[in-house]
Every structure is written in structure tokens, then in C-alpha cells.
Amino acid sequence: xxxxxxxxxxxxxxxxxxxxxxxxxxxxxxxxxxxxxxxxxxxxxxxxxxxxxxxxxxxxxxxxxxxxxxxxxxxxxxxxxxxxxxxxxxxxxxxxxxxxxxxxxxxxxxxxxxxxxxxxxxxxxxxxxxxxxxxxxxxxxxxxxxxxxxxxxxxxxxxxxxxxxxxxxxxxxxxxxxxxxxxxxxxxxxxxxxxxxxxxxxxxxxxxxxxxxxxxxxxxxxxxxxxxxxxxxxxxxxxxxxxxxxxxxxxxxxxxxxxxxxxxxxxxxxxxxxxxxxxxxxxxxxxxxxxxxxxxxxxxxxxxxxxxxxxxxxxxxxxxxxxxxxxxxxxxxxxxxxxxxxxxxxxxxxxxxxxxxxxxxxxxxxxxxxxxxxxxxxxxxxxxxxxxxxxxxxxxxxxxxxxxxxxxxxxxxxxxxxxxxxxxxxxxxxxxxxxxxxxxxxxxxxxxxxxxxxxxxxxxxxxxxxxxxxxxxxxxxxxxxxxxxxxxxxxxxxxxxxxxxxxxxxxxxxxxxxxxxxxxxxxxxxxxxxxxxxxxxxxxxxxxxxxxxxxxxxxxxxxxxxxxxxxxxxxxxxxxxxxxxxxxxxxxxxxxxxxxxxxxxxxxxxxxxxxxxxxxxxxxxxxxxxxxxxxxxxxxxxxxxxxxxxxxxxxxxxxxxxxxxxxxxxxxxxxxxxxxxxxxxxxxxxxxxxxxxxxxxxxxxxxxxxxxxxxxxxxxxxxxxxxxxxxxxxxxxxxxx
Numbered sequence: 001x002x003x004x005x006x007x008x009x010x011x012x013x014x015x016x017x018x019x020x021x022x023x024x025x026x027x028x029x030x031x032x033x034x035x036x037x038x039x040x041x042x043x044x045x046x047x048x049x050x051x052x053x054x055x056x057x058x059x060x061x062x063x064x065x066x067x068x069x070x071x072x073x074x075x076x077x078x079x080x081x082x083x084x085x086x087x088x089x090x091x092x093x094x095x096x097x098x099x100x101x102x103x104x105x106x107x108x109x110x111x112x113x114x115x116x117x118x119x120x121x122x123x124x125x126x127x128x129x130x131x132x133x134x135x136x137x138x139x140x141x142x143x144x145x146x147x148x149x150x151x152x153x154x155x156x157x158x159x160x161x162x163x164x165x166x167x168x169x170x171x172x173x174x175x176x177x178x179x180x181x182x183x184x185x186x187x188x189x190x191x192x193x194x195x196x197x198x199x200x201x202x203x204x205x206x207x208x209x210x211x212x213x214x215x216x217x218x219x220x221x222x223x224x225x226x227x228x229x230x231x232x233x234x235x236x237x238x239x240x241x242x243x244x245x246x247x248x249x250x251x252x253x254x255x256x257x258x259x260x261x262x263x264x265x266x267x268x269x270x271x272x273x274x275x276x277x278x279x280x281x282x283x284x285x286x287x288x289x290x291x292x293x294x295x296x297x298x299x300x301x302x303x304x305x306x307x308x309x310x311x312x313x314x315x316x317x318x319x320x321x322x323x324x325x326x327x328x329x330x331x332x333x334x335x336x337x338x339x340x341x342x343x344x345x346x347x348x349x350x351x352x353x354x355x356x357x358x359x360x361x362x363x364x365x366x367x368x369x370x371x372x373x374x375x376x377x378x379x380x381x382x383x384x385x386x387x388x389x390x391x392x393x394x395x396x397x398x399x400x401x402x403x404x405x406x407x408x409x410x411x412x413x414x415x416x417x418x419x420x421x422x423x424x425x426x427x428x429x430x431x432x433x434x435x436x437x438x439x440x441x442x443x444x445x446x447x448x449x450x451x452x453x454x455x456x457x458x459x460x461x462x463x464x465x466x467x468x469x470x471x472x473x474x475x476x477x478x479x480x481x482x483x484x485x486x487x488x489x490x491x492x493x494x495x496x497x498x499x500x501x502x503x504x505x506x507x508x509x510x511x512x513x514x515x516x517x518x519x520x521x522x523x524x525x526x527x528x529x530x531x532x533x534x535x536x537x538x539x540x541x542x543x544x545x546x547x548x549x550x551x552x553x554x555x556x557x558x559x560x561x562x563x564x565x566x567x568x569x570x571x572x573x574x575x576x577x578x579x580x581x582x583x584x585x586x587x588x589x590x591x592x593x594x595x596x597x598x599x600x601x602x603x604x605x606x607x608x609x610x611x612x613x614x615x616x617x618x619x620x621x622x623x624x625x626x627x628x629x630x631x632x633x634x635x636x637x638x639x640x641x642x643x644x645x646x647x648x649x650x651x652x653x654x655x656x657x658x659x660x661x662x663x664x665x666x667x668x669x670x671x672x673x674x675x676x677x678x679x680x681x682x683x684x685x686x687x688x689x690x691x692x693x694x695x696x697x698x699x700x701x702x703x704x705x706x707x708x709x710x711x712x713x714x715x716x717x718x719x720x721x722x723x724x725x726x727x728x729x730x731x732x733x734x735x736x737x
Contacts, residue, residue: 014053015061015068015075019085020444020484021049026088029112041491041521043108045484050103060098063089080441088115093127098141107137175208175231188238195235195250201257205231209265225268228261232269412438412450416457419469428469432458436476440485448489448500452507455480459510481514490518490538494531505538513542516549523568524553524561536564540571547576554580559589566592570599573638578607585615594630601631601639609645616646616659628666637672644678652685653693661700668704673712679705680716683728698731706735 025042033039053059062069067077067086075082089097092115114122114131125131129144136142171187194200208231209224232254239250258266415435422428435454442451455477462473480486489504496504508515515538522535539546547569554565566584569577577599584596597615600608615627631639647663650656664682667675683701687694702720705713721732 011070012075014049015070016079016081017484018046018049018053018061019068019075019079020081020488021046023081023084023088023444024484024488025108025112026115030116034109043105043112045487046108047103047105049484050099054099054101058098058100060096062096063094065090079437081444091119092122093145094142095145096143098143100139100141103139104137107139110135110137111140172204172207175204175234176211176227188242191235191238192242195239195253196246198253198256201235201253202261204235205257205261221262221265221268224262224265228265229269412442412453416453419457419461419473423468425468429472432461432469432472432476435473436480439480440483443483443485443489448503448507452503452510455507455510459512477511478514481508481511482517486511486515487518487521490515490522490535491531493522493534494529496534501534505534505541508538509541513545513549516542516546517552520550520553520561520564524556524558524564526560532564536568536571539568544572544574544576547572547574547580551580554584559587559592562587562589562592563595566595566599570595570602573599573602573604575603575605575607578603578605578611581608582611585611590626594626597627597630598633601642602636604638604641606645609642609649612642613646613649613659616662617656628662632666632669635670637670637674639670640667640672640674640678643667643670644675647678647682652682652697653687657693657697661696664697664700664704668707671708673708673710676705676708676712676716679708680720683720683731684724686725695727695731698728702728702731702735 021042025039025046028036028039028042060070062072063086064074065087066083068075068082077083077086110132114128114135117125117131122128122131127144129142132140132142167186167190171190174187194204205228208227212220212223212227235254236247236250239246258269415431415438419428419431419435422431435458439451439454439458442448442454458473458477458480461467462470462477464470467473486508490508493501493504508519519535519539523532523539525532539550550565550568553561554569556562556565562584566581569581581596581599584592585600587593587596597612600612612627612631631643643663643666647660650660650663652660660682664679667679679701683698683705685694685697702717705716705720717732717736721729721736724732
């Protein structure tokens, strides 16, 4: 039987991140040329995910059509990224991938290039293993399916029931849509052939139930059971007409094939109520299950759920009504469970006692009203009617209303409502984690509106001071902001239209400053793009709370990352940014230093002024000119307080004379009337033996006032002409004429 053991949380998380990174990289490889930044970024994330999963050691991942395996243990197929990665690799005919140490970037390029090959081309060249032998790298070891068997099946060199040709696909489609009208003579012959083969019955039921899943990949058990039951009915009906002598064999084959299905689906099938043709087949199926088959189903169901439910007890009592047989089956069940991790757990003995008591003695009559029981019974009756094709004319309209978008929206709303009504703190924490996982999946699938609804629900609870689960919701948002899903989302900022970007921008704002890491990676672009501008704008929306999270950006070795960090800190413009900007003043790259000076110029704080003053004192010639140009390039009035502080803290007639003169000119260049008081004060500087330096300061201060102009400048000149000293009055008169 299949083991019920699960991957450890750490391994499951790293495998999920690996699956997400692989899917994103494969998608970007098909959308963009290899040199495109989106491809480079996705390959870098894939490399990082591989490194975290492998830890530099050998790590092997098995592949099935629905999920990924590590040492035979399945990852959660309900995680859409896991199932999508499994389907991607399985469709490329791969059975396993083994990572051997670090995988270099050229090897990842070659791997993605191979995955993007046309199926005919890939098979013509012998499959992925043969291609990798020629073009690959030893850090990746691939195992592929048996190509000869696949090609033989497609070319018809296999027994009739095993063919997966157009006729097979037609039968699958007919059963899925429950349309028997296309079952011509050839279809009936194929169904009879399938009924004689246990593996092919299993393949048929898997194929017809595969589409009955929610948007996140979770199985819709009742719908799958109805579809499987329809397949069983078609097989039995054809056998009863064309080969009635084989009916016993067919029912036994169906029972054997059922043992390979999801036990929840089989139990739902076996729960079908008596009455009608379908129930006759179900009764025969239940009778064909011997003690071992029932025990295997029961053990698997118990291991999955970790407990015995009332529903399971009802089904068990229905298919095994005899008391002696119940004890035999339960003994076998316990023996089978002892082989699993669940059965080896220390608390299993206590759990088993309560499970055994419930399964043997369960009676729901004291607890279930007749009306509720009738409703439960009607579920099985509805499944039976669907299997018998007794369908209402409104079915198509109903099915449309249960499309992916509607089901996804319903799942989102139900989870939000669960959090809203939950009163148990521990359970609220668990729901917050579930909502985080759902939000990640919705982001990866591009369902941003639904993701926004989930995020709004978390944010509302996180902002309520005394709400149950408040801290868990805040932590869930923080983890979501640092997730690969959020990084993948903002990496598409260049491609979004305004409406979609506004939606993404709003959910980023709701998540909070933890998104700044992802946004910074997009904002730090060597050439400004629409995406980098959007990411920068989103960062600035967080205000001063963004400053601590910009530390990695200004500490990055790439000049354009440092430049982006300085620009963002300058735009925020508060004193908290000064410590991060000061180291950038010492960078050898002139572009970074100029950006840091310009950013400091916008910060009205003594520490910013002292930092710029220190640079000006140390710089000479072209370097000092470059610093001043950086301060005044944008004509931003916010630099006036800084320039005024530099002048006030300098000795205009001493060693700082040149710095003061250049600061006076800079104030004139900025052209803000806010600078006039500083210029008037500077023009009134006096000393008995001031000489040329004194006259020069007065001339440059008055010239700056003239350059500013306006009513404030004119009034200042009038005041200086009336109350200034003789030298100042002379300078004013010369400037006015």
C-alpha cells in the first residue's frame, strides 16, 4: 500500500520553492530570448532554489504526472506549483532528476533549452537522456521513460486496450461529459477490452477523473466519484451485453483497479445508496472487495486523515456489516498501519483505541435528525443519478457557474470567513498560514484580484490590536512579502498594464514593507524601465519605514544598485537616511557619489549638512564643482536648508572662503526665495581688514539675490541699499545698473 508519511516541513518548503522557480524559469525561457533580464533573474532564482534544496549534496527528485517525489515520498499535489512542475517534467518524458552539487548557469541554460524542444524533435533525438548526454552537464542526471514502449504504444504495437489513440481519448471525453451517444461498435469493443485489464481500468478511471479538481489542484471527491462510477457502469453494461459470462471477472477487475485509486474516491463510490442500475454495480463491487482490499482502503483513509471520522465509520459499517468480519478487517488494518509513519507514532496506540471503538460501534441515530440523514442520503442518490445520465437540462448552466473563477472566488471567500469567525487562537494561526499559502498560489497563477482579497483579510486582522490571530496574520504577510511568489509578481511590472499594476501595487501596500526586498531587485536597473519606475514608486509609498530595508541595496556591489538606493533615500528625505548615504560619498564611482550628495541635499538635518560640508572641504577643483552641480541640478528648493547650514557653519573670510562663495552661487542657481534671508545675512558680513575676500562675499551674495529676483529679491535689495554698509550699498548699486 502507499505510505502515508509526509515530507518534513523544511523539505516540503524547499521542494515547493524549487518547483515554483523551475516553472517560472521554463515559462520565461519560452517567452523571452536568453539574454533578457527576466530570463537571467528567473535562472538566478532557480539556481538559488536548487542550492537551498540540495545543500551542495546529491539530491534526487522523482516525477509522476501529478506530483514530485523525494525518496518515494510524495510532495503535496494540492500545491499548484508542485503539480504544474510535475506535469511539465512528465510531459517531457522525464522520470527523475538528480542534482549533483552546484549546478552552473550554463547547465541550467541547456536544461531549459531542452525542456523547450518540440515533442517530435525531442523524441526524434532519442529523448531527454540522450540529448543531455550530448549537450548536458554532469551536475544534472536525468532518467527518462521507456521510449521504445511509448513509441510502440503510439504506433499500435501493443494490445488493443492499452492504446492511447483517438478512440481512447473519445471514450474518456464521453465518460467525462456523460455522453453515451458516441459509444459505437468500436467504442464498445474497446470498453470490453479495457474491462479485461486491471491496469487499463485504472488508467481509464484516472483519466476521466483528472479534470474534476479545483483551481488549486484539490480533488473534488464527489465529482470524481460520480465520474468513476459512470466509467464502472459503462464497463459493466458493455460486458453484460457482449460477454455476460465474464461479468464476475469484470467486477473483480474493477475491484482490483479501485484499490489503486484515491481511497476517498473509492469510499464515496461505495457509499452510493441502493436502487437503480448503478447501485447494483456498486453492490457487486463492494462484494468483490475481500478483507485485504477493504483493510487497505481503510488503512490508507485513516493514515491520510489521522483519525476516524463519522462519515468513514458510516461507510465502513455499510460495506462490512458483519461483526466478525469487522474485527478481521480491523486487525489487518492495524497491521498495515504499523508499516507507516502514522502507525509508528508514539500516540498511535491511544488514537487506535478511539478509532476502533468508533468504527465498530458507530451509530449516528442519536445525533442525526431524519431530515439531515435524508440530505446525506440524497448526496449518494444524486451521484447515482449522474452516473445513470438522468441529468437535468440546466446542467450546463450549473457547470458554467462552477467554473474555475467561481470556485476559486468561493474558496477565497470561505477561507476569509473562517478567519473572521474563528474564536480559537491556535486554529486562527493555522488559518493564517493556510491563507498565506493560498495567496502565494493565487499570485503565481496571476489571480491578483483574488490574492488581494486574501491579503486584505490578513491585513484587516493584523491591524486589529486585540484580534485573535493578529500576530500570526502579520507574520504571514511578512513571509508573503519575502516569498518567491511576490518576487515573481513584481518582476512582471514591465509587462502589466496600468489597471493590473494598480491592483498589484495595492496588494503590495497591504502586505507592507517586507515587499521592499523584492521591489528593490526590480528598482535596481542599469537602465531605467517602466518596471523599475513602478517598483521605486511602490517603495516610496512606504515612506520612512522603507529606510532600514534599503540597506542591502546601498550595500550592493553594483553601481546601479547603489545609485537606486541613494535616489530612493533622497526621495524619502528624512534624517534616518543620512547614515546610509554617508558611505556612498566615498564611492569611487562618480555617479553614485553625485546621487548621494543630491540625496543629502534634500534632507533638512544638521547631520546631512555636516556630511556635505566635509566633502566640500576635502574636495577641490572639478570634484568640488561636481558636488555642487549635484546639489543644484534639479533646482530642488529642499536643498536650501542644507546650503544655508553649510554657509552658517563655515568661516567665509577664512579657510572656507571658496566653499562659502560657491554655496552662495548655488543658492542663486536654485532660485528659491527661501534662500534670501541666508544671502542677506552673508552680504552683511564685515571685518575691518576684510579686503578682497570681504568684497567677493558681498558681490556673490548680492548677485544670488538678483538671480532669484521676484518681489522678495527686490525687497531685499531695497533693504540692503538702505541699511547696508558703504561697501554693500556700492555693490547693490552696481548690480542694479
